[in-house]
Amino acid sequence: MNKFSKFLVALAAGLAVFVAAWFFMQAGHYGSVSAHAENSPVAAAAPAPGGAPIDSSKCILPTEYMRAHHMQVLNKWRHDSVREGNRTYVNPQGEHFDKSLNTCLGCHGSNPMFCFMCHEFANVKPTCWDCHLSPMEVPQ
Amino acid sequence: MSQNRREFLKKAGLGALAGLGAAAGLFPAFALEQTDMSNFTDKPVPGKVRWGMLIDTRKCLGNCTECIVRCHHDHNVPDFGKSKNEVKWIWKSGYENAFPTASTQFQNPEVLERQVLTLCNHCAEPPCTKACPTEATFKRWDGIVSIDYHRCIGCRFCMAACPYGSRSFNWLDPRPNIKELSTAYPTRMRGVVEKCNFCSERLVKNELPACVESCPEKALIFGDLNKPDSEIRKLLAANETMQRKPELGTLPSVFYII
Amino acid sequence: MIEKALKGGRGYWAWVAFLLVVIGIGVTAYARQMTIGLGVTGMGRDISWGVYIAQFTFLVGVAASAVMLVLPYYLHNQKAFSKIVIVGEFLAVSAALMCMLFILADMGRPDRVLNVLLYPSPHSMVFWDVMVLNGYLFLNLISGWAVLGAERKGVAPAPWVKALIYLSIPWAFSIHTVTAFLFAGLPGRHLWLTAVLAPRFLASAFAAGTAILILITFILKKVAKFDAGPEARLKLSVLASYAGLANLFFLGTEFFTAFYSNIPAHMHSLQYLFFGLEGHAPLVPWMWFSLITGIISVGVLLSPPLRRKNGALIAACIGLVVSIWIDKGMGLVFGGFVPTPLEAIVDYMPTATEISVTLGIWAIGLLVLTMLLKTAIAVKTQE
Numbered sequence: 018m019n020k021f022s023k024f025l026v027a028l029a030a031g032l033a034v035f036v037a038a039w040f041f042m043q044a045g046h047y048g049s050v051s052a053h054a055e056n057s058p059v060a061a062a063a064p065a066p067g068g069a070p071i072d073s074s075k076c077i078l079p080t081e082y083m084r085a086h087h088m089q090v091l092n093k094w095r096h097d098s099v100r101e102g103n104r105t106y107v108n109p110q111g112e113h114f115d116k117s118l119n120t121c122l123g124c125h126g127s128n129p130m131f132c133f134m135c136h137e138f139a140n141v142k143p144t145c146w147d148c149h150l151s152p153m154e155v156p157q
Numbered sequence: 158m159s160q161n162r163r164e165f166l167k168k169a170g171l172g173a174l175a176g177l178g179a180a181a182g183l184f185p186a187f188a189l190e191q192t193d194m195s196n197f198t199d200k201p202v203p204g205k206v207r208w209g210m211l212i213d214t215r216k217c218l219g220n221c222t223e224c225i226v227r228c229h230h231d232h233n234v235p236d237f238g239k240s241k242n243e244v245k246w247i248w249k250s251g252y253e254n255a256f257p258t259a260s261t262q263f264q265n266p267e268v269l270e271r272q273v274l275t276l277c278n279h280c281a282e283p284p285c286t287k288a289c290p291t292e293a294t295f296k297r298w299d300g301i302v303s304i305d306y307h308r309c310i311g312c313r314f315c316m317a318a319c320p321y322g323s324r325s326f327n328w329l330d331p332r333p334n335i336k337e338l339s340t341a342y343p344t345r346m347r348g349v350v351e352k353c354n355f356c357s358e359r360l361v362k363n364e365l366p367a368c369v370e371s372c373p374e375k376a377l378i379f380g381d382l383n384k385p386d387s388e389i390r391k392l393l394a395a396n397e398t399m400q401r402k403p404e405l406g407t408l409p410s411v412f413y414i415i
Numbered sequence: 416m417i418e419k420a421l422k423g424g425r426g427y428w429a430w431v432a433f434l435l436v437v438i439g440i441g442v443t444a445y446a447r448q449m450t451i452g453l454g455v456t457g458m459g460r461d462i463s464w465g466v467y468i469a470q471f472t473f474l475v476g477v478a479a480s481a482v483m484l485v486l487p488y489y490l491h492n493q494k495a496f497s498k499i500v501i502v503g504e505f506l507a508v509s510a511a512l513m514c515m516l517f518i519l520a521d522m523g524r525p526d527r528v529l530n531v532l533l534y535p536s537p538h539s540m541v542f543w544d545v546m547v548l549n550g551y552l553f554l555n556l557i558s559g560w561a562v563l564g565a566e567r568k569g570v571a572p573a574p575w576v577k578a579l580i581y582l583s584i585p586w587a588f589s590i591h592t593v594t595a596f597l598f599a600g601l602p603g604r605h606l607w608l609t610a611v612l613a614p615r616f617l618a619s620a621f622a623a624g625t626a627i628l629i630l631i632t633f634i635l636k637k638v639a640k641f642d643a644g645p646e647a648r649l650k651l652s653v654l655a656s657y658a659g660l661a662n663l664f665f666l667g668t669e670f671f672t673a674f675y676s677n678i679p680a681h682m683h684s685l686q687y688l689f690f691g692l693e694g695h696a697p698l699v700p701w702m703w704f705s706l707i708t709g710i711i712s713v714g715v716l717l718s719p720p721l722r723r724k725n726g727a728l729i730a731a732c733i734g735l736v737v738s739i740w741i742d743k744g745m746g747l748v749f750g751g752f753v754p755t756p757l758e759a760i761v762d763y764m765p766t767a768t769e770i771s772v773t774l775g776i777w778a779i780g781l782l783v784l785t786m787l788l789k790t791a792i793a794v795k796t797q798e
């Protein structure tokens with residue numbers, strides 16, 4: 018086997034590793050959220066969904082957690098509600114929320130800059146507002 | 158606004174933005190609609206419900222376009238006119254175009270001239286979902302054939318697979334061609350496929366699809382095809398009805414009274 | 416070894432420079448398509464696939480036709496092909512690469528291409544196509560390169576290389592079968608909904624691909640003084656003529672089934688392509704040109720005295736490639752959409768942007784092929 022064919026094999030192996038890593042990352046994304054939000058003993062002890070009033074005066078999870086993980090929470094919510102029809106989220110305190118971007122915007126929408134300031138600062142460009150109407154576009 | 162955030166905004170030199178944000182806090186509550194939680198269930202049982210529609214072509218006559226206008230407005234469907242870039246969810250087709258394999262010889266000329274409402278049939282055996290390489294288009298638990306716009310790669314296999322021409326592609330950015338943004342439903346982005354969603358965003362709130370609600374002639378009947386005593390099932394049993402291209406085995410959930 | 420592709424005369428560099436210019440034009444056009452959207456192409460709601468998918472279909476066939484050299488050489492010990500098996504393998508590599516680029520160019524959201532792997536959907540033929548095409552590219556690249564490397568050192572290739580080569584033989588059939596299944600499984604598109612589509616794809620692929628191989632041997636003889644030998648060419652031309660004949664036969668059966676059964680939906684697309692439908696006949700001259708050229712070319716290839724003459728052989732091969740390119744690279748894909756599911760007749764005309772991107776991708780493929788063949792010939796001629 019000459020050098021180049023070795024290089025090609027290495028390239029193929031590298032690609033395989035890359036794809037595997039990607040899968041793993043995706044799994045990790047879902048995993049990290051559900052570990053906190055769904056599989057925690059607190060959530061399990063909480064009353065079954067249904068009936069309880071919706072409290073939208075506070076955030077679904079602690080601010081610190083949301084600051085780091087809101088994208089995974091949104092991704093998981095989207096998956097659950099769009100693809101599985103499971104629309105109710107119960108947080109560790111047993112409070113019920115609609116799995117919808119509108120739940121977030123119910124509070125955060127009152128500050129049209131809420132999302133943008135931080136994303137600007139972190140220099141990330143999520144594609145949410147390509148489709149969803151951002152708080153900046155909706156007449157206040 | 159928390160102290161922390163003030164700090165970092167100052168550091169980032171975004172003081173002006175922060176000021177704007179704070180001022181915006183003075184405005185009343187956010188205008189996006191809230192979802193009515195009372196209708197929520199947990200994860201639904203797949204296949205229990207199968208939503209369907211019955212279109213009475215005897216009542217849907219003339220040049221009325223109420224349902225089309227309402228649907229396209231509510232769902233932020235862009236208007237590219239009749240160009241090749243056209244996007245549509247529900248529209249009127251000639252009788253022979255909608256039912257190309259139906260008998261037309263010596264047919265009542267009034268029937269042949271009818272304009273028939275056409276939309277996605279939410280087939281029970283959808284070829285479009287089979288063709289999709291990412292499961293971006295999929296059959297939901299309630300029979301609605303849905304598109305996950307976040308996942309679609311824009312390969313348009315579903316468009317080639319749909320034998321009814323129900324699907325449209327966003328050849329260009331749709332936003333500039335939406336006359337009046339509606340807050341009822343998001344828009345789409347360039348490069349994904351879209352079509353009628355049977356108003357799943359309204360069903361979750363226990364509301365009928367926008368087209369059904371808007372029809373002045375009550376020509377559209379919507380309901381659960383799996384429930385034997387639903388209005389739609391009673392009407393299906395009592396009338397002579399047709400599906401589009403039944404010979405293809407797609408089992409459309411949209412029926413027509415001729 | 417690849418450094419051998421960096422040594423060459425005036426003509427070689429002029430050719431590379433020309434390809435680079437075409438690639439540049441293609442990239443610019445693609446940038447335009449990326450910023451504005453696929454709306455810059457001639458495709459639309461009704462004809463939702465165009466030249467990109469058509470080129471893809473044609474090139475999968477070219478890629479598959481490497482088997483026309485690999486199979487006789489490795490399974491039937493046809494020594495005549497020893498010099499040019501590598502040409503077939505490298506042609507397959509560059510064709511498979513172009514296929515993937517065409518798919519990418521056709522996608523509305525190429526940024527999400529990994530979704531195909533993230534959400535594997537075995538019920539979708541596209542998923543399988545992505546798998547087999549990638550596999551085929553690597554099979555041919557790795558085995559071709561390894562054989563060449565061994566040849567340079569004057570040793571026999573490692574045993575695993577043989578295994579890969581044997582694997583590539585059924586794999587070649589699979590890539591084009593899966594490509595046919597992309598089309599043949601769609602209800603309501605009657606031109607495609609036919610069991611003979613996969614065999615016909617294979618036949619046309621082996622005809623056009625083999626003809627391209629013959630042409631490449633002539634080009635190599637002229638520009639690189641590398642002659643595959645008249646015997647190899649003759650054997651290839653026999654293969655091409657039978658494959659071409661099979662292709663014409665399958666086309667004939669399509670006509671028979673559609674027109675004898677007299678089922679309107681089955682006739683419409685063929686009518687549109689060959690006779691025009693309700694006054695729309697943009698492809699009619701093309702299709703007839705393709706049909707007549709195809710028949711003449713196959714006739715020439717079938718006649719032993721004619722195919723021995725280099726001039727006639729070259730002309731027949733060019734004719735066969737052009738004929739099949741029109742039939743498969745245009746007619747089959749565009750015609751399948753007409754009439755639309757709502758019985759409308761819509762014509763399609765590619766735009767300048769679309770054509771530039773297409774030429775750009777062809778140039779990328781040719782550049783890769785040029786460099787691979789340059790290396791192969793340098794090794795073979797012990798330069």
Ligand code: SF4
Nearest residue numbers: 277278279280285319
């Ligand atoms: S009508 Fe077309 S898009 Fe709708 S479900 Fe059936 S095949 Fe899919």
Ligand code: SF4
Nearest residue numbers: 289309310312313315
């Ligand atoms: S265009 Fe989107 S929805 Fe349609 S088949 Fe491709 S990925 Fe699936």
